[in-house]
Amino acid sequence: xxxxxxxxxxxxxxxxFNGFKANNDINLTLRKGEILALLGENGAGKxxxxxxxxxxxxxxxxxxxxRGQEVEIKNPTVAKNLGIGMVHQHFMLMESFTVLENIIxxxxxxxxxxxxxxxxxxxxxxxxxxxxxxxxxxxKVSEITVAQQxxxxxxxxxxxxxxxxxxxxxxxxxxxxxxxxxxxxIKELAKEGKSIILITHxxxxxxxxxxxxxxxxAGKSVGTFDVSDVTNNxxxxxxxxxxxxxxxxxxxxxxxxxxxxxxxxxxKNKQGILALKGLSFNLRAGEILxxxxxxxxxxxxxxxxxxxxxxxxSGKISINDEDMTNQKVRKITEKxxxxxxxxxxxxxxxxxxxxxxxxxxxxxxxxxxSSHHVMHYDLxxxxxxxxxxxxxxxTTGSSLPVSDLSGGNQQKVIIxxxxxxxxxxxxxxxxxxxxxxxxxxYIHQQLLLERAKGKAILLxxxxxxxxxxxxxxxxxxxxxxxxxxxxxxxxxxxxxxLLMTGIKKEGNAFA
Amino acid sequence: MNxxxxxxxxxxxxxxxxxxxxxxxxxxxxxxxxxxTNVGLEGIMxxxxxxxxxxxxxxxxxxxxxxxxxxxxxGGVVGLLFSLLHAVATINFHAxxxxxxxxxxxxxxxxxxxxxxxxxxxxxxENITQSFGYFSFPGLADIPVIGPILFxxxxxxxxxxxxxxxxxxxxxxxxxxxxxLRACGENPxxxxxxxxxxxxxxxxxxxxxGFLGGIGGAVFAQAISxxxxxxxxxxxxxxxxAAMIFGKWNPIGAMLASLFxxxxxxxxxIGNQLPFFNHIPSVYMQIAPYVITIVILVLFFGKSVAPAAxxxxxxxxx
Numbered sequence: 089x090x091x092x093x094x095x096x097x098x099x100x101x102x103x104x105f106n107g108f109k110a111n112n113d114i115n116l117t118l119r120k121g122e123i124l125a126l127l128g129e130n131g132a133g134k135x136x137x138x139x140x141x142x143x144x145x146x147x148x149x150x151x152x153x154x155r156g157q158e159v160e161i162k163n164p165t166v167a168k169n170l171g172i173g174m175v176h177q178h179f180m181l182m183e184s185f186t187v188l189e190n191i192i193x194x195x196x197x198x199x200x201x202x203x204x205x206x207x208x209x210x211x212x213x214x215x216x217x218x219x220x221x222x223x224x225x226x227x228k229v230s231e232i233t234v235a236q237q238x239x240x241x242x243x244x245x246x247x248x249x250x251x252x253x254x255x256x257x258x259x260x261x262x263x264x265x266x267x268x269x270x271x272x273x274i275k276e277l278a279k280e281g282k283s284i285i286l287i288t289h290x291x292x293x294x295x296x297x298x299x300x301x302x303x304x305x306a307g308k309s310v311g312t313f314d315v316s317d318v319t320n321n322x323x324x325x326x327x328x329x330x331x332x333x334x335x336x337x338x339x340x341x342x343x344x345x346x347x348x349x350x351x352x353x354x355x356k357n358k359q360g361i362l363a364l365k366g367l368s369f370n371l372r373a374g375e376i377l378x379x380x381x382x383x384x385x386x387x388x389x390x391x392x393x394x395x396x397x398x399x400x401x402s403g404k405i406s407i408n409d410e411d412m413t414n415q416k417v418r419k420i421t422e423k424x425x426x427x428x429x430x431x432x433x434x435x436x437x438x439x440x441x442x443x444x445x446x447x448x449x450x451x452x453x454x455x456x457x458s459s460h461h462v463m464h465y466d467l468x469x470x471x472x473x474x475x476x477x478x479x480x481x482x483t484t485g486s487s488l489p490v491s492d493l494s495g496g497n498q499q500k501v502i503i504x505x506x507x508x509x510x511x512x513x514x515x516x517x518x519x520x521x522x523x524x525x526x527x528x529x530y531i532h533q534q535l536l537l538e539r540a541k542g543k544a545i546l547l548x549x550x551x552x553x554x555x556x557x558x559x560x561x562x563x564x565x566x567x568x569x570x571x572x573x574x575x576x577x578x579x580x581x582x583x584x585x586l587l588m589t590g591i592k593k594e595g596n597a598f599a
Numbered sequence: 600m601n602x603x604x605x606x607x608x609x610x611x612x613x614x615x616x617x618x619x620x621x622x623x624x625x626x627x628x629x630x631x632x633x634x635x636t637n638v639g640l641e642g643i644m645x646x647x648x649x650x651x652x653x654x655x656x657x658x659x660x661x662x663x664x665x666x667x668x669x670x671x672x673x674g675g676v677v678g679l680l681f682s683l684l685h686a687v688a689t690i691n692f693h694a695x696x697x698x699x700x701x702x703x704x705x706x707x708x709x710x711x712x713x714x715x716x717x718x719x720x721x722x723x724x725e726n727i728t729q730s731f732g733y734f735s736f737p738g739l740a741d742i743p744v745i746g747p748i749l750f751x752x753x754x755x756x757x758x759x760x761x762x763x764x765x766x767x768x769x770x771x772x773x774x775x776x777x778x779x780l781r782a783c784g785e786n787p788x789x790x791x792x793x794x795x796x797x798x799x800x801x802x803x804x805x806x807x808x809g810f811l812g813g814i815g816g817a818v819f820a821q822a823i824s825x826x827x828x829x830x831x832x833x834x835x836x837x838x839x840x841a842a843m844i845f846g847k848w849n850p851i852g853a854m855l856a857s858l859f860x861x862x863x864x865x866x867x868x869i870g871n872q873l874p875f876f877n878h879i880p881s882v883y884m885q886i887a888p889y890v891i892t893i894v895i896l897v898l899f900f901g902k903s904v905a906p907a908a909x910x911x912x913x914x915x916x917x
Contacts, residue, residue, distance in 0.1 A: 142792075144791075144792065163794070164791070164792050164793070164794050165794040168794060174792070176792070179789075180786065180788060180789030180792050180793070181786065181789060182781075182782055182785035182786045182789060182907070183785070183786075183907060184785060184904075184906075184907065185781070185782070185785065189778060192778075193778060193779065193782050193789075193790065193793045193795065194779070194790070194793030194794040194795050195793070195794075196775045196778065198774075198775055201774055202773050202774060203773060203774060203775055203778060244793075
């Protein structure tokens, strides 16, 4: 009976990457017209499973049935012909192409040797209207917003006539309002009879959007549940495999003197355009100041200016009442700044170097780790071993290259090195990016411990949950300026979302 | 010399010197729009020049006036085969594109000279007997003013090159093949997910550049140098590369940039026949094309935007 409504059945899927089983006996069924959430931590095998379904990878073993028929999805074209379309987490778009060109690529209608742009445009406008996507096909992708780019991806899938749609972490790049709109769109699609798989690790969205949820952990299926029957806590436990403390224990702040004072900061970006348009704020000892905002509104420039990596055009940065504007990176660090960069592999670590070398990057040139340009590796190793123990870095030895560690442990190396400096100011830029629930929990606790020690912490993050949970105050960056300052206990995701899009200006925020 | 005379001399010599650059730069445009950087154009031109001269010397008596035109095809095919090395190295073996292109450049001149020695037992070939001469378009040449400047005693291959560049512009921006080719140079991963055969398109891009680069070399040998030696192709491939960048990776742009570089080259050669320029010491005139190339590269290289994935290998996961 129920089998007739299943559009996809994946049975005992195994995918072996040179001995590492990314998928190890996974089962998944998708019913017609439903939204199925696929929940799992980073590295649990969600993306691998969906790559198999969309023809990018071949399973090592297992069976896939589409509409009751066993199929072999050898390549994306086979998937397309089966009506399966995927919206990838990192958009698969050509920035310099028009929306139209992006949509028709690989599925072009031609008139003789020539592409039939007119007919394609008509079809796209029809689809766009029917599903309320509001996309102008003539615009270049580089000219439209991220949310619109996502709709282009949706249109791509619809244009190919897909009725099975896979969304990989679709909300990671969206503001709260855009997320609401997105959920409306996919609910509309499901109502029209499309079957949807939603890959996510955000429990709240599953509650809002999905009918059922399939949980996978470490490459194995844990189970499938009706969303109405399970609690968020239960889902988190199933996903991680142990009890998770969802609420952080945050005592009230004991605020001290002003540690960081930024006044009228103006910084130009690489194109010579003002990326920070006169920013002013204070950060005091013992508090966490969250900087919310959509990626690309001046966060990078703010962090680079504060850490001395970018020239400040005007304005002033003072740390502990000392002018640190346009100072050298090392001077700023020594003055008392710890910095956790957003891209740990690019800016935080030297990947081929050993763990102990990476841990020594901030103080290798000082006594006792070196004297007269001669390094004392015994002391460096000894110190590394202490830090590995103290910060619970999971490794078999300090001489391993840091690239061998998992993302979470790499991040712990940076945290260990930076917190060991015992600086008054900690700049944490997306400190939990790409980490799983366990590692996030650990890093959040470390930041709260530092706060309790009286450190001033500037937390720049694109994850609203993180900002809301940790911050004592929140400033919102929009278009290089502060669009509002709020307190986490007095604000909502919706209000922050409006500030992030620049709709609401400061003043109203306190009403 | 009157003004029309000066202009017609300038235009015809600009055409002659720019034609090899136009073909070769168009080749570069196709290779790089597919995502494969091609600094090996110089080497490809060398092979095209070599093979066309050998063909011309061997078959001039058989094909008569048609020989240089067939020589273009021969140069093109040899250039295509030579570029296969670059395609295999970069597409299948994921070699660095610049290194692989440099290999072509280092390999071609000694290979050409070695083969010349093996075939003719001397260091350079004889002069060819059937070269591209001057050509007048019947009818068009009689139009007053414009006729003598553009269509009388001019270079036929130049007009072919201009027409080819317009066709290639149309193919690149208006056809399915062009869209898919550009997609591979812009975001191969995305193109792959859309069912485009990335390796196939990139092969097409490189082989087209080999064919056009070979033609470029063949034009140079049969219209300008008249023989093949180690010094036949000395920097024209790099000038074509500069023209491609100056032309923003667009066929029409590359054609116009090539005409400009051809103009610079022709000035250095016919300068002593022109008023004003004949007062400039010839050494400055001779280095001018190279200086202009460098200056333009410095001024435009940072600003002109290459296809986003130009030079990036694409490794399909299994």
